[in-house]
Amino acid sequence: MAYSGPSVFGAFDMVVWQLLALAVAAMALPVAVPWLGFVITVAIGKGLAALGVAMLLRGGLISIGHALYVAVGAYATAFLMLSVGMNELFLLLVCTTAITMASGLVIGAFMARYRAIFFAMLNLAISMVFFTLLSKLYNLTGGSDGMRVATPTVLGVTLDRTKFDLVLQFSAVALMVVVALLIDRYLKSPLGEALTAIHANEVRLEYLGVSARGVILAVYTISAALAGLGGAITAVAIGHVVPELSYWTASGQLVLIAVLGGISGVPGAFIGAFFFELVRTFAADFVPDAWNAIVGVALLIVIFFLPQGLYGLLQRVKMRKARL
Amino acid sequence: MKCLSSIIAALLLAVIGAPATAQTSKPAEVDLGIFTFTSGPGAAYGVPGRNAADVVIGQINASGGIGGVPVKPIYVDEGQGTNAVVAEFRKLASDSNNQAMIAALSSANCLALAPVAEQLQMPTFMWNCDTHQLFLKDKYKYVYRTNSSTVPEFVADALYLLAVKPNVKTVAIIDPDYAFGRDAGLIFKQTLKALKPDIEVVAELYPKLGSPSFNTEISRLVAAKPDVIFSNFWGADLENFARQAAPRELFTSSQVILALGESVLQSVGNLLPDGVIIGVIGDGWWKSSTAQANPQTKAFIEDYRKRFNEYPVFPSFKMANTIYAVKAVYDKALATNKGRWPTRDELVAAAKGIKVDTLTGTLALREDNDGLVDQIVGVTEKSSSYPFPIMGNMVRYPANLVTPPVGTDPIAWISKLTPTMLANAPKPGSYK
Numbered sequence: 001m002a003y004s005g006p007s008v009f010g011a012f013d014m015v016v017w018q019l020l021a022l023a024v025a026a027m028a029l030p031v032a033v034p035w036l037g038f039v040i041t042v043a044i045g046k047g048l049a050a051l052g053v054a055m056l057l058r059g060g061l062i063s064i065g066h067a068l069y070v071a072v073g074a075y076a077t078a079f080l081m082l083s084v085g086m087n088e089l090f091l092l093l094v095c096t097t098a099i100t101m102a103s104g105l106v107i108g109a110f111m112a113r114y115r116a117i118f119f120a121m122l123n124l125a126i127s128m129v130f131f132t133l134l135s136k137l138y139n140l141t142g143g144s145d146g147m148r149v150a151t152p153t154v155l156g157v158t159l160d161r162t163k164f165d166l167v168l169q170f171s172a173v174a175l176m177v178v179v180a181l182l183i184d185r186y187l188k189s190p191l192g193e194a195l196t197a198i199h200a201n202e203v204r205l206e207y208l209g210v211s212a213r214g215v216i217l218a219v220y221t222i223s224a225a226l227a228g229l230g231g232a233i234t235a236v237a238i239g240h241v242v243p244e245l246s247y248w249t250a251s252g253q254l255v256l257i258a259v260l261g262g263i264s265g266v267p268g269a270f271i272g273a274f275f276f277e278l279v280r281t282f283a284a285d286f287v288p289d290a291w292n293a294i295v296g297v298a299l300l301i302v303i304f305f306l307p308q309g310l311y312g313l314l315q316r317v318k319m320r321k322a323r324l
Numbered sequence: 325m326k327c328l329s330s331i332i333a334a335l336l337l338a339v340i341g342a343p344a345t346a347q348t349s350k351p352a353e354v355d356l357g358i359f360t361f362t363s364g365p366g367a368a369y370g371v372p373g374r375n376a377a378d379v380v381i382g383q384i385n386a387s388g389g390i391g392g393v394p395v396k397p398i399y400v401d402e403g404q405g406t407n408a409v410v411a412e413f414r415k416l417a418s419d420s421n422n423q424a425m426i427a428a429l430s431s432a433n434c435l436a437l438a439p440v441a442e443q444l445q446m447p448t449f450m451w452n453c454d455t456h457q458l459f460l461k462d463k464y465k466y467v468y469r470t471n472s473s474t475v476p477e478f479v480a481d482a483l484y485l486l487a488v489k490p491n492v493k494t495v496a497i498i499d500p501d502y503a504f505g506r507d508a509g510l511i512f513k514q515t516l517k518a519l520k521p522d523i524e525v526v527a528e529l530y531p532k533l534g535s536p537s538f539n540t541e542i543s544r545l546v547a548a549k550p551d552v553i554f555s556n557f558w559g560a561d562l563e564n565f566a567r568q569a570a571p572r573e574l575f576t577s578s579q580v581i582l583a584l585g586e587s588v589l590q591s592v593g594n595l596l597p598d599g600v601i602i603g604v605i606g607d608g609w610w611k612s613s614t615a616q617a618n619p620q621t622k623a624f625i626e627d628y629r630k631r632f633n634e635y636p637v638f639p640s641f642k643m644a645n646t647i648y649a650v651k652a653v654y655d656k657a658l659a660t661n662k663g664r665w666p667t668r669d670e671l672v673a674a675a676k677g678i679k680v681d682t683l684t685g686t687l688a689l690r691e692d693n694d695g696l697v698d699q700i701v702g703v704t705e706k707s708s709s710y711p712f713p714i715m716g717n718m719v720r721y722p723a724n725l726v727t728p729p730v731g732t733d734p735i736a737w738i739s740k741l742t743p744t745m746l747a748n749a750p751k752p753g754s755y756k
Contacts, residue, residue, distance in 0.1 A: 035415040042407050135502060144502035144533075145455055146406075146432050148439070148462075161443035238410050240436035280404070281411060288399045289362055 015184050018267045018314070019177045026173045026274070037169045039277050041237045044172040045070075047273030048230035050257040051183060052223030057255075057263045058187070059219060060199035061115065064251045065123030068130050069224040071246030073100045073231025075134065078147040078241050089152040089168070089236065093175075096232035097225050104224020105217070112216040115202075127246050134243035146242035149235045165237075172233050176270060179226065184266045186222070195219055227254075260302050262309020271310045350665045353396045354389065356381075356650070357416035359427035359437075360452075360643070363403035365534055368559030369587070369639040370429050373452065374399060376640035377426075379627045380647045383620075390654045391665070402428055406436050413437055417444040423668050424449065424650050426643075431455035431503060438467045447653075447671045451646035452639060454605065455503065456734045459694050466672055468689055470646040472697040474507045475734040476726035477605040478556070480699035481583050482515035483726070483745070484601060484719060485552060487752050488703075489579055494526045496550035496578075498541055500561055501530035508556035508583065511738060518741040526550050538565050542572055549577070556583040563592050570595040585704075586715065587637040593704065593712040600704045602715055607685040607698040608641025611714055613756040614685050621683040645682035649689075652680040688723070692730045696723035700755065720755040 026044070030037035049070050056063050076099045080086040086095065107126060114122055134141050141147060153159070154167050186192045194215045197205045202212050235241050244250065253276075261272020276295075283294035306313050358377055361370025377397055385394045400412045409428065416422050424447045428434050434453035441448035442464050449470045450458070456473040485492065495516060499505030509528060516523045527548045529541045542565075545553055553574065557565050562584060569575065575597050582588075585602035586609060607614070615621045624644060628636045636644070657666035657674035666674065679688045688696040698720050705716030725748070728737035 033418075035411070035418045038414045039411045042411065138503065138506050142457075142503070143506060144432060144504075145435055145457060148435065161439075234407070238407060238436060239439050240406060240410075240432070242406050242432050242436070244405060277411075280408060281415070284401060284404060284408065284412065285415075288401055291401065291404065292363060 014318075015266060016181065018265070019180050019270075022267060022270055022274070023173050023177050026176070027170070030169065037165060038237060039281055040274070041165070041169045041172050042234055043273045043277040044176050044270065045230040045232075045234035045237065046254070046257060046277065047176065047261075047270035048179065048233070049227040050254050050261065050273055051180065051266065051269035052226035052230075053254045054258040054261070054263040054269045055183070055187070055195070055219050055223050055226075057258055058199065059195040059216065061216070062120045062255060063123040063223075064120050064248065064255060065125070065127030066223070066227050066254050067246050067248070067250035068123070068127035069100050069104060069227035070231035070234065070250065070254075071127075071130060071134065071241075071243070072103050072224075073097070073228030074149075074235035074241040074245050075141065075147070075231075076100065076228070077232045077235040078149050081150055081152065082147070087150075087152050088156065089154050089171070092152055092236070093171075093229060093232050097229045100228020100231070101221055101225035104221045104228075108217045108220035108224065111220055112213040124248055124251065127251055128248060131243050131246040131248075134246060141243070144243060146240050149239050149241060151239070152236060168233070168237060172237075175229070175233075179229070180266045180270065183222070183226070187266065191215060191218060256299060260299060260309055262306075262311030262313075264308060264315065265311050268309055268311030271314075275310060350391070351393060351421045353421060354393050354654070355396050355398055355416075355419055355422035356647075357398050357400060357413070357419075357422055357425040357427065358643075359400045359402055359409060359413070359425070359433065360429050361403050362399065362401045365559055366402060366429055369452065370402065372587075372637050372640040373429065373643035375632050376624075376628065376636060376643040377647060379624060379631065380644045383624065383627070384647070384651060390651050391658045391663075398422070400427075402430055402433055406433055409433050410436055410440055413440055413446075414444065417446045423447065423666070423671055424653070426451050426646055426650065428453060431458075434458060438462065438464055441466050445668055447668055447675065449646055449650055449675075452642050455507065459692050460734070464693055466668075468675055468693045469695045470649045470687055470689070471642055471695050472606055472699065472723070472727065473694065473734070474504070475511055475728055475738065476697075476699055476721075476723065477603070478508050478511040478583060479515045479726045479738065479741075480701050480721045481554065481581050481601065481603050482512055482519065483721060483749050484701040484752060485554075485579070485581060486516075486519055486746055487719070487749070488601070488717075489552065492520070492523060492551045492579070494524050494548075494550040495552045495554060496527040496529070496545055496548055497525065498527075498529040498531070498538075498545065498553060498555045498557070498565075500533040500557060502533050505530055505533070505556055509554075510735070512554050514735060514738045515741065518739055519743055519746055533561065535561070536564070538568050542569050542574060545569075545574060546572060546577070551579060552581065553578045554581045554583070558584040558587065562588050566592040566595050575600055584638075587639065589704070589714070590634055590637070590712045596704045596713060598704055598706055598713070598716075602702055602704055604638045604700045604715075606638055606642060607682075607700050607720065608636075608638035608645070609684070609700050609702075609715060609718075610635050610637075610641070612684060612700060612718070612720075614720075615683060618683060624683055641682075641684050645680075645684065645687055648682055649678070649680045649687055653678060685720075690730055694727075694730075696727055698723050699726055702752075717753045718755040719750050719752045721749060725749060 026040045073096050076096045257272040262268035284291040360373045361367045429452040431453040434450050454474045497509045499509045581601040583603040586604045653675045657670045702715035702718035704713040707714045728734045
């Protein structure tokens with residue numbers, strides 16, 4: 001079959017357009033329905049973490065413990081504000097991302113040795129250890145009651161909460177676009193392409209002179225940083241952090257969102273996150289006693305009929321158009 | 325893609341309807357957001373709460389609703405997690421017919437929702453969260469607790485214990501391992517230390533919340549042979565613990581205090597011998613003389629029993645009393661406004677310092693927005709009229725006696741308690 005898809009530059013443009021469309025939707029929805037602003041902000045936080053998980057999935061690595069980095073990010077934000085007195089939104093986001101990145105680098109150094117089920121379980125184990133610590137160190141972390149996250153200033157300006165929420169929502173949307181484009185470039189760079197090669201044939205990759213462990217360490221560190229950034233956004237959006245952020249079901253949700261959205265393109269994680277959060281919100285609205293079932297059925301439908309995820313559906317439509 | 329997003333936006337708009345506008349005239353219905361657990365372990369208390377809400381709102385609507393307007397509850401499942409609970413709260417706050425919120429059961433959710441309620445200027449009545457942290461550091465205008473906190477609830481147990489067993493020497497504590505359990509352990513221990521300094525705590529066990537088996541802990545308790553075992557287990561944990569501890573005769577070898585025991589009397593009460601100290605954490609005991617003297621309460625109990633085939637438990641009364649408190653706040657605001665429908669700010673103003681006659685006693689909202697509720701403690705007692713034990717040898721501690729005054733640090737207040745408190749407290753058996 002002759003290659004009739006978009007060129008590399010065309011593909012890049014496509015991702016830009018898709019992300020911009022997502023951004024427009026993320027800004028437009030809350031204009032129509034104000035309370036959705038919060039849902040969108042939290043969804044972007046989840047989307048960032050799911051993007052990290054999706055990157056690992058490209059390399060054939062399933063992490064069912066990535067909520068660990070969301071929690072590290074969220075609690076880092078809480079502690080930076082409480083103990084260090086850091087009170088500036090953007091500084092908080094940068095520092096938190098750096099802290100989670102560092103923790104990802106350290107833990108990743110061990111993780112890079114493992115594959116398949118061992119990788120998945122080890123991640124799960126570490127995230128549950130962190131969950132237990134957060135719950136047990138009552139005097140430090142507030143235990144299961146969690147910790148308060150105050151409203152930070154924005155560029156030195158103290159905003160009232162409603163304006164702050166708006167700024168946070170816009171910042172989250174902007175971050176989504178910028179980060180997603182950077183990750184897109186990364187995935188299309190040799191270091192990113194090596195990821196797919198690890199999934200396909202790791203031994204051959206080593207023969208080509210590329211260190212598989214190095215590739216995995218890099219992607220793991222980046223994915224941790226993404227999850228941490230997502231955690232920081234979630235923490236300031238909600239204003240409260242709880243140990244459940246690190247619980248294994250939260251990690252499972254991230255994998256679900258990644259698969260739901262599709263891992264073949266960067267926008268997939270965000271499409272998945274928006275879809276998941278919106279379905280859950282409306283399911284809880286219409287059937288308050290059976291929202292779990294509705295979410296479950298929606299996921300089953302996607303998994304059965306759209307194995308490539310929602311993003312895969314988008315690409316399929318595009319391919320068909322190109323063929324016509 | 326853009327086309328897709330506009331379709332989604334249009335769909336959403338169609339689903340939700342036009343954005344909320346400010347409410348000034350009388351609405352067609354009073355929406356009432358009610359946050360409770362209907363899934364997960366918290367449902368053990370969340371569902372009795374929800375059931376009670378259904379019954380009470382039915383009764384209120386049958387007698388003309390609030391100011392002539394029927395009440396429509398909108399239930400939110402707290403089992404969705406804190407993220408989603410905050411999102412739902414924000415959504416419901418944009419409904420102009422929804423002037424007051426009843427939230428929440430879990431302390432973590434209450435702590436997360438309080439600043440959100442403040443930001444959205446949404447009158448919020450916290451119906452079940454007990455944490456004394458709620459009003460410790462933060463002052464709120466829009467957040468009230470229509471419920472007592474952990475401090476009066478567990479101080480009452482210690483007072484009762486020292487009244488019935490003044491010579492107690494050794495105590496063991498077994499609580500679930502999370503903030504509520506840890507807080508209860510600390511409060512109970514500190515109260516005993518202040519009132520009877522020579523008491524020794526021989527074991528403190530904090531098994532995981534939701535453990536299927538407590539056999540290891542029970543073995544340790546049997547071996548430690550304490551005079552007294554205190555526990556604030558609740559829900560499935562409490563039932564499990566009672567089932568596993570009863571065959572090993574823990575309830576006869578030690579004086580056991582089940583601080584939330586009233587909620588399981590109907591399910592596992594028959595496993596308990598007479599004389600186990602039972603708490604209600606509040607005054608919501610359906611068979612108390614106060615409850616039985618109130619025809620409204622009797623109607624509620626009868627209705628509840630018919631619909632759900634059981635008697636209401638204390639979480640049911642926490643919810644029922646909160647809804648009546650919200651109604652009282654509405655009524656007061658309507659009276660102040662001479663019938664004009666109140667705004668949210670007018671509702672909050674009406675809530676300040678209000679004193680409400682509830683189904684089981686009174687509820688006063690103090691100037692720091694915390695609730696003052698009496699505490700009933702008693703012991704299990706076999707009954708000839710019911711197929712399960714009821715509470716006997718009861719005492720009703722007045723809220724003012726067991727609640728730290730406004731502006732004091734609760735734990736510091738406990739450590740300053742003196743044995744004269746014990747002498748001044750009502751005696752077991754003084755309440756029927």
